[in-house]
Amino acid sequence: DGGITQSPKYLFRKEGQNVTLSCEQNLNHDAMYWYRQDPGQGLRLIYYSQIVNDFQKGDIAEGYSVSREKKESFPLTVTSAQKNPTAFYLCASSPRAGGEVNTEAFFGQGTRLTVV
């Protein structure tokens, strides 16, 4: 089955600890994205990557870091610098990058992070 796998589904961490959220896709997509979803605020872009070994900051990148060492993987680290990390995190991918914009994004099931 092709798709985007986010793990774990629920994650609990103590305040002050870094935590890494996993995102893997077997769709052979070039582009990958991380969004944060909060009630009443929709989805906000954290980071995105159009190609391996390259990524760009989104609208709310502060307190987060990413890496893109492999095409199929785009892990997100929520650092202790993130002021309000408790949220629902969604990973997505798109089939083509570069000059093309005519592509939709496919989403994973999400990871709900709770920091106590």
Added chain:
Amino acid sequence: AQSVSQHNHHVILSEAASLELGCNYSYGGTVNLFWYVQYPGQHLQLLLKYFSGDPLVKGIKGFEAEFIKSKFSFNLRKPSVQWSDTAEYFCAVKDTGRRALTFGSGTRLQVQP
């Protein structure tokens, strides 16, 4: 920077009522437009998309949307809603400047039987 506005935050309808959800975006250049739906406990799914051509696009489950370039709008419609349409609906825009989707704040639709 691109912004997307969804004016209806929470809509409550009875079954068989007609639905129209508003969406406006700010970028004046070439855009791709999307509506996604998130059913309770499920992942975000694409309802429909507009890239070019006929501004009236049809999607899954009887939904359609109309792109009006002069109004920067992409409103979602359905003639007759069902209880199973209860979900959160998100409008999203992708432009040539930043090749990532910008989402609106979402509209929670509740359909009463």
